[in-house]
Amino acid sequence: MKKLFIKTYGCQMNAYDSARMAELLAPLGYAPAAEADGADMVILNTCHIREKATEKVYSELGRLKALKRAKPNMLVAVAGCTAQAEGAEIVTRAPVVDLVVGPQSYHRLPEMIARAARQAGHVLEGDFPALEKFDVIEALGPQQSDSGVSAFLTVQEGCDKFCTFCVVPYTRGPEHSRPPERIIAEARRLGARGAREIVLLGQNVNAYRGTAEDGKTWNLARLLQAIAAIKDVSRIRYTTSHPRDMDDDLIAAHGANPKLMPMLHLPVQSGSDTVLAAMNRQHTAEDYLALIERLRSSRPDIAFSSDFIVGFPGESDADFEATLALVRHVKFAQCFSFKYSPRPGTPAAAAKKLVAESVKIERLLALQALLLEQQDEANRAAIGKTLAVLFEKPGREKGQLVGRSPYLQPVHVAGGRDLIGRIANVKIAKLTANSLHGALRETLSA
Ligand code: SAM
Ligand code: SF4
Numbered sequence: 001m002k003k004l005f006i007k008t009y010g011c012q013m014n015a016y017d018s019a020r021m022a023e024l025l026a027p028l029g030y031a032p033a034a035e036a037d038g039a040d041m042v043i044l045n046t047c048h049i050r051e052k053a054t055e056k057v058y059s060e061l062g063r064l065k066a067l068k069r070a071k072p073n074m075l076v077a078v079a080g081c082t083a084q085a086e087g088a089e090i091v092t093r094a095p096v097v098d099l100v101v102g103p104q105s106y107h108r109l110p111e112m113i114a115r116a117a118r119q120a121g122h123v124l125e126g127d128f129p130a131l132e133k134f135d136v137i138e139a140l141g142p143q144q145s146d147s148g149v150s151a152f153l154t155v156q157e158g159c160d161k162f163c164t165f166c167v168v169p170y171t172r173g174p175e176h177s178r179p180p181e182r183i184i185a186e187a188r189r190l191g192a193r194g195a196r197e198i199v200l201l202g203q204n205v206n207a208y209r210g211t212a213e214d215g216k217t218w219n220l221a222r223l224l225q226a227i228a229a230i231k232d233v234s235r236i237r238y239t240t241s242h243p244r245d246m247d248d249d250l251i252a253a254h255g256a257n258p259k260l261m262p263m264l265h266l267p268v269q270s271g272s273d274t275v276l277a278a279m280n281r282q283h284t285a286e287d288y289l290a291l292i293e294r295l296r297s298s299r300p301d302i303a304f305s306s307d308f309i310v311g312f313p314g315e316s317d318a319d320f321e322a323t324l325a326l327v328r329h330v331k332f333a334q335c336f337s338f339k340y341s342p343r344p345g346t347p348a349a350a351a352k353k354l355v356a357e358s359v360k361i362e363r364l365l366a367l368q369a370l371l372l373e374q375q376d377e378a379n380r381a382a383i384g385k386t387l388a389v390l391f392e393k394p395g396r397e398k399g400q401l402v403g404r405s406p407y408l409q410p411v412h413v414a415g416g417r418d419l420i421g422r423i424a425n426v427k428i429a430k431l432t433a434n435s436l437h438g439a440l441r442e443t444l445s446a
Contacts, residue, residue, distance in 0.1 A: 002040035003033035009056060010047025012239065013103075013201050014080055016152040018045045021079065021106055023140050028110055036067055041075040041113075046082035048167050050341035054082050061094040068096050075099065075116065079106050081171035084126055085345070091122045102126040103172055104157070107136035134178055138186070149392045149421050150235075150404070151195035155183050155210070155223065156202030161242060163269075164280045164348040165309060165340060168203050177202075177210040180218045184226050191232030196390055196421055196445070197404075198227060199237045206241040206250055221249035228259040234423055234445055235390060235406075239265045240307075243283050246291055255298035262299050263333065263407045266291075267307035271326030272319035275312050279348070285326055292330055303333035303378060303407050310367055311340040311360030313351030320363050327370055333378040333407055335371045339364050375434070379409060382428045382436055387411065388444055389426045391419045411436045419443070 004025055008018040021043060022032055036042045044060055047053040057078065068074050077099035078090050084102035091097050099112050105125040112123045158173045159166075187198050200223070202208060208220040218226075220238065227236055236259050243266060254260055266288075270276050273284045295302055308323065327335075339360040342349040382405065389411045391403035401415040403426075412435055413426055425441035 001031040002029050004030035004041050005033045005036045005039040006043045008045045009053060012152055014045050016154050016201055020137050024109055043077045043079050046080035048081035048085045048171055057082050061096055065096045084171040087126055100124045104133055107133045150197040151190045152199050152201050153186055154201045156205050156208045159203045165346055167343045170345055172203055175207055177208050180210040180212050180223055187227045188230055191230050194421055197235035198233050204242050205238045206245040219249055221253040224253055224257055228257050235259060235261055237261050241266055243288050243291055251294050251298050254295060261406045262302040265305045269309050271323035275315050275319050305334040306332055308337040309340050310363040311355040313348055314353040315355055332374050334375050337367050379431050386425050386427050388423050390423045409436050413438055413440050415440050
């Protein structure tokens with residue numbers, strides 16, 4: 001067997017793609033390896049969202065140069081969004097790279113490896129044949145890597161929103177939804193292999209519009225309903241959503257579909273209408289707050305997480321204050337926040353009124369302090385309550401199990417491994433850092 005090491009950067013969609021790449025290469029005799037040292041092939045599945053993410057890839061390629069010197073026939077591939085965005089520039093900057101493959105064309109890897117063996121030089125692929133990619137992936141059938149209790153399932157790719165700061169529409173291409181029947185078949189297969197929770201993925205997942213075999217268009221709410229009908233699947237989540245695409249059906253689904261978990265990631269980026277307009281988010285702060293209210297009416301115990309960017313060009317102190325005010329109003333359970341990072345080729349990168357780095361840092365620290373306070377409050381509120389926990393794996397200590405609450409909080413209990421893949425009630429006793437600890441009550445699922 002040849003050894004394959006895949007290093008994954010960035011989002012959950014990259015995690016899904018890395019698993020599929022491993023499956024594609026298994027028939028060629030590649031088995032997963034835990035490290036790059038000694039591997040026959042190394043794939044860096046990259047992220048391009050912020051400058052830091054891209055720089056990490058180049059420093060990793062620097063390290064791989066030494067390994068390749070020791071093992072000259074080792075293949076080095078760069079996949080993912082940096083591969084799509086930078087293409088041939090990658091091999092100019094890092095000649096150690098043999099293959100460059102974008103996120104929509106990695107199904108061509110086996111053929112690219114054969115080409116690399118035949119020809120001298122580098123092999124590059126950067127098309128957007130999304131349909132063809134899923135045809136190849138589906139033909140692989142049930143795979144070993146699908147055996148987790150919680151499994152990712154990509155239902156939609158690409159983005160047509162063109163937020164002015166974001167590279168995704170350029171690296172992942174236009175919006176494309178997979179047909180519902182194929183998604184349902186994949187969800188059934190995952191359920192049969194032990195997945196109890198399915199996380200539907202898409203850059204803009206709630207813009208899902210799949211065309212069924214009868215020619216009808218399905219929205220995400222309809223797809224969620226069909227997946228909820230699969231007996232093996234107990235929990236469903238979806239990410240990432242755009243506020244503009246939260247339609248009435250989807251809001252109603254949160255109240256009507258008990259398998260849909262009461263935790264929603266709904267990025268808002270800023271609380272200032274001026275900044276939201278400059279970002280081309282196509283909604284105001286008030287629209288966002290109204291949406292939160294409607295979701296809370298549909299599902300009163302729903303919790304929210306979000307993404308924020310501070311220091312977008314032109315962001316004033318008052319704009320930043322508006323972000324803090326929005327956060328105070330909503331009370332989020334968990335969030336991600338970033339300093340604005342100009343990305344080549346995006347409209348915002350040409351902006352002139354830049355925010356000083358020191359101000360960006362100051363704002364990020366202030367926002368993160370507030371978000372952390374809210375996260376801590378949400379976690380503390382769980383103490384004394386009984387939560388349904390889906391157990392995923394053994395904990396670090398002997399006899400310990402780790403699972404997730406409906407709100408994605410890690411929960412630790414003392415219990416036997418037979419509970420892995422099952423849901424049980426846990427009475428929460430304490431909080432350490434971000435983890436909850438408690439005692440097992442009754443088991444809810446077989
Ligand atoms: N599609 C999602 C949405 O509409 O929010 C998220 C896509 S992106 C992979 C994840 C997050 O990265 C974004 O929500 C945004 O907060 C952040 N992000 C994207 N571009 C950025 C940039 N140029 N600088 C800083 N953060 C950025
Ligand atoms: Fe990027 Fe905006 Fe599309 Fe999200 S909606 S992927 S932030 S362009």
